[in-house]
Amino acid sequence: MTYRIAVLPGDGIGAEIVPQAIRVLEAIGAKYGLSFTFTEGLIGGIAIDKTGQPLPAETLELCRNSDAILLGAIGGPKWDDLPTHLRPEVGALLPLRKELGLYANIRPCHTYDALADASTLKKEVLAGTDMVIIRELTGGLYFGSKGREDIDGVQKAWDTMLYSTPEIERIVRLAFETAGHRRKKLCSVDKANVLESSRLWRETVNRLAPEYPDIAVTHMYVDNAAMQFIRNPGQFDVVVTENTFGDILSDQASMLSASLGMLASASLGGHVGLYEPAHGSAPDIAGQKKANPIATILSAAMMLEYSFNRVAEARAIEAAIEAVLAKGFRTGDIMEAGKTLVNTEEMTDRVLEEL
Amino acid sequence: MTYRIAVLPGDGIGAEIVPQAIRVLEAIGAKYGLSFTFTEGLIGGIAIDKTGQPLPAETLELCRNSDAILLGAIGGPKWDDLPTHLRPEVGALLPLRKELGLYANIRPCHTYDALADASTLKKEVLAGTDMVIIRELTGGLYFGSKGREDIDGVQKAWDTMLYSTPEIERIVRLAFETAGHRRKKLCSVDKANVLESSRLWRETVNRLAPEYPDIAVTHMYVDNAAMQFIRNPGQFDVVVTENTFGDILSDQASMLSASLGMLASASLGGHVGLYEPAHGSAPDIAGQKKANPIATILSAAMMLEYSFNRVAEARAIEAAIEAVLAKGFRTGDIMEAGKTLVNTEEMTDRVLEEL
Ligand SMILES: CC(C)[C@H](C(=O)O)[C@@H](O)C(=O)O
Numbered sequence A, B: 001m002t003y004r005i006a007v008l009p010g011d012g013i014g015a016e017i018v019p020q021a022i023r024v025l026e027a028i029g030a031k032y033g034l035s036f037t038f039t040e041g042l043i044g045g046i047a048i049d050k051t052g053q054p055l056p057a058e059t060l061e062l063c064r065n066s067d068a069i070l071l072g073a074i075g076g077p078k079w080d081d082l083p084t085h086l087r088p089e090v091g092a093l094l095p096l097r098k099e100l101g102l103y104a105n106i107r108p109c110h111t112y113d114a115l116a117d118a119s120t121l122k123k124e125v126l127a128g129t130d131m132v133i134i135r136e137l138t139g140g141l142y143f144g145s146k147g148r149e150d151i152d153g154v155q156k157a158w159d160t161m162l163y164s165t166p167e168i169e170r171i172v173r174l175a176f177e178t179a180g181h182r183r184k185k186l187c188s189v190d191k192a193n194v195l196e197s198s199r200l201w202r203e204t205v206n207r208l209a210p211e212y213p214d215i216a217v218t219h220m221y222v223d224n225a226a227m228q229f230i231r232n233p234g235q236f237d238v239v240v241t242e243n244t245f246g247d248i249l250s251d252q253a254s255m256l257s258a259s260l261g262m263l264a265s266a267s268l269g270g271h272v273g274l275y276e277p278a279h280g281s282a283p284d285i286a287g288q289k290k291a292n293p294i295a296t297i298l299s300a301a302m303m304l305e306y307s308f309n310r311v312a313e314a315r316a317i318e319a320a321i322e323a324v325l326a327k328g329f330r331t332g333d334i335m336e337a338g339k340t341l342v343n344t345e346e347m348t349d350r351v352l353e354e355l
């Protein structure tokens, strides 16, 4: 079995971290008898520079013809003055999600014993935090109708938070199933006291709940969720929410971990999944071999699990990373006194040794 | 000069904390030569029980004929099974805001030296945090058109995030002015990379900025703001944002303080301002004299400052509270080993002694 991976390094540190994840995938392949083909495509700022487009048609075609996509990072100061819809992030990510039907963004967020002191939250507050945020990714305010009107010099602008039952059902089912493989708790986050779309969301969750009798379902208002993530993050197992709320909450939750450099993500839905670190292109450290490759390596682990159902292989990568951290190896973003500073490649070397 | 205050204790601990703020206002009045009349009105669950309405017309009338409103808290489990639009919070707060034109919600959030250890964030992260969140309160998804449609068994539901230039201008001007009285930094939070309403918001901020040349303006995406509030809250002075983002961010920011029991708020816009603690009705401790009255007392201080321009009087109340905390008096929500536990009235007694 050969898996075809579309490789989109993108901008900034993307070109440094993506090759590290490929090294790990190749090692896993050698050990477990899987083979991969890696085909590179252009995306983001570098694609604008070379083709004039943040998401060239060729790249989209490559993605469609692959079994999974490994993405680095997108954007940088060089392209920040472009009009928004041509900017690398929006111009590439939103159409990619829509075209490939990637309606579910999955972000695991847990603490590492070895890095317990690295968050801005107190260690005892974070103890036991282990949640997955499932964000709807192709609906809501992002893709609802939007517009502007000028009446006698008064401008009006609007966006529409629109959801239909099939859109809600598919993401909520995925969340129930994810909870079924975990601690069997699902918290659906909405603003049903104010929003009609949230009321439909909540009704849909409640309608599906009897089909998953072993899952304990709760509902939480988004404002309260933003408090509870800081007050007592250990209470959450799987969290499911709509696109905009998920954008805010998943970035907030990323602060519960030691570093953005540790956080993986998967975007699922169509026949091909997209895997990328939760962090950005970090132009300030690009080209300096300082970037932490772990988020990208963990994203490759998610690919093995979610796209290829290779769970043992995914667990092996995660265990290798835990072991490397326990031995005290650190990239700059997670460095502490008494630990051993390593660069991007050296961190990967250590992970490969553990495998 | 006699100030007419509409007093709306509401539900749960509301009936315990509001009288404490009145005691403080009376003491301030005696000392500084101001006089107040206090007229009670029904709101929330207790109003539903007595009149069938969460916001009786009589209460709205009382508010219109007052110089300021002091509100306790609204809601409780007794009314949680009512249909949303009849529930105490939504059924009272949203029409009150709309009818009185309270388009600006102001939430100061700063740390107290005496309580530096009480947050779930690390002390060194919180050091120096002192921000004001200004939330637009009568526009956006809350009041834009919303609806539902059923086409062949597929339901669709939507809400509209709508803003016009006059709505944005008035709140943004208030934010610039607030920054002018503080550290002269304004951060406008939006999602202009995705939302048309946010693009109009951002353009409006940029158009007004030259009128306030001494204010340093920055823009931040809401997902990043949710991270930065936890990563480095000390970077913010005044934050201004639209209704839904403000709902989420102001509740998130409340966790930077020692306790919700310390956080005041003001809702401004029309000729009468509304002042209320940021916390809820806390049914679990209602009637037990355990509630922390400080948030409500600080809300009364905001009333003196914002509605009556009595700045010295407001500062006197704030200083009295700092002094009481420094002397080690604590209600249950902020209690620590080695401090003196006091009840709701005793806490107020201590504040009055300091005045
Ligand atoms: C770049 C932006 C459009 C994007 C989003 O809001 O979805 C990003 O914040 C993300 O979360 O992937």
Ligand SMILES: CC(C)[C@H](C(=O)O)[C@@H](O)C(=O)O
Binding pocket: A193, A194, A223, B089, B090, B093, B247
């Ligand atoms: C009760 C609810 C409608 C309200 C809001 O969302 O505005 C509350 O959360 C608040 O922030 O005052």
